[in-house]
Amino acid sequence: MWGVRSVRGVEVSVPSSEEYKHPGRSDRSKYYDLKNAGLPFPGLRDLAVGHVVAAMPAFNEEHQIARTILAVKRYVDYVIVVDDGSVDATADLAGALGTIVVRHEQNRGYGGALRTIFEVAHALGADGLVVLDADGQHDPDEIPRLLKKLDDGVDVVIGSRFLKGSWTNAPAYRKFGMKVLNITLSFAGVSHLTDTQCGFRAYGRRAIEAIRISQGGMSAGSEILLQAAERHLKIEEVPVSVRYDLKSTSTLHPVTHGFSVMNMIVQQIFARRPLAFFAIPGFGFLLLGFISGYNPFLGYSVTSKIPSLLGIGSLVFLITGTLLIAVGLVLMLLADGQDG
Known part of the structure; x- marks a missing residue:
């Protein structure tokens, strides 16, 4: 049956192994509460340990999330959906498809969703974690490309929009901003990367255990790379396809996004170098x-x-x-x- 665990303002719906394979058997009317449990996400280790999971932050993504989940499930053992304060049917659709649904009572931003994703992946004992957007911007069929790098011993795999074999219809101003952030991040010790801002990534067990996210906004992706470089984790890129012709649910203007990331990077350079x-x-x-x-x-x-x-x-x-x-x-x- 489904269990809902409420911990620190987070509600976790966990399917059994059978229900994950056969989501139609789920009975979402059955809940139990473990508010006083010691672990952030108790009960997750009842599921199989040592598998590959995919996770996606989701905020009001009811129009696209089902299609994305169905495509992703072909390549991983479990799918985690972090419903970051949605007011639509995002969580219900994800739950009906047998995913591990984590609900934030209030919107915590991209960084807050990533923090929860890493905590759940750690609680699951995952060997690999793939993070991608729920809105269809990233192509789930490219997941094996990232997982192969993990099999080769890479700790952090970043999808790049600028390597040979990649594709994107990102506007020119976005590409310019990405290049500026790449250069700025190199001063903080993250170098030789063509795309530091892509959210389509994969993480091995060492990275899952080492990374602790503190940033709440879009700068969390850069914070992860800074921590990975500081901990001497192996970082590599693979070419991916990223679309920008979809209806966006983001409320953050690209300029605001850029300045928030830049501000965090400058602070990190000041602190680290x-x-x-x-x-x-x-x-x-x-x-x-x-x-x-x-x-x-x-x-x-x-x-x-x-x-x-x-x-x-x-x-x-x-x-x-x-x-x-x-x-x-x-x-x-x-x-x-x-x-x-």
């Missing part, structure tokens, strides 16, 4: 100081006249650059001391 955060602009100021001050101070050495306004400006650049580099060094030493 303070020397780079301060030293790079510091050296830039030093360079400006030397260039702008060369002629004024060369003239001062000959005439002993007070330097021009340009010369004074160069002094400001030199002092600012020196201070920035010094601050970066101090913060780096403090960070190293805390790590030690």
Whole structure:
């Protein structure tokens, strides 16, 4: 039968193994409550352990989610749907198809849904986790491509819209924004990736156990990559197809999305690489100081006249650059001391 577990404002509907294979046998009128249980999602280990699961955040996706679930179920052992505060029939449709349905009483955003997904996958003891959108933007038939990389020992597999063999009809402004975020994320230690923002991904057991998401918004995907790089997990990409001609249920403007991700990345660079955060602009100021001050101070050495306004400006650049580099060094030493 179906069991509904309510923990920390989360309601989990779990089918038995037989009901997963035959969802028509489910009796959704039978519930039981384990609010005081110690685990975040008690009872999930009653299901088979060590399988591959697919998961999708869903917010008001009743028009597309059934089609997506049916396509996904061909490639994985279990499907998890995180209903992130939907007001339509998203959860009912997902439950009728025998998925593990996790309901958030209130919308927690993309990061909150991902956090729940990782917690459920961990509770299931999953060997592999595939995350994709519920709205049909990602192609479920490409799931085996990601799973093959997991079989090869990769910890985090990212679908890329920019590798040879990929396809997307993303608008030009989105592509530009993705490239900017790729470059910015490289300063935080995530390099050699062509698409850091694609949500079509797969995670092996090491990643499932290591990743702990704290961001609540769209920046959670970048946070995952930062944690994976910090923990020396193996990250690779595969070409995928991503559509942008679907009716979107997202309430977040692309510009808002971009700035939220950028803000998180800058914060992470500041916290993880303070020397780079301060030293790079510091050296830039030093360079400006030397260039702008060369002629004024060369003239001062000959005439002993007070330097021009340009010369004074160069002094400001030199002092600012020196201070920035010094601050970066101090913060780096403090960070190293805390790590030690």
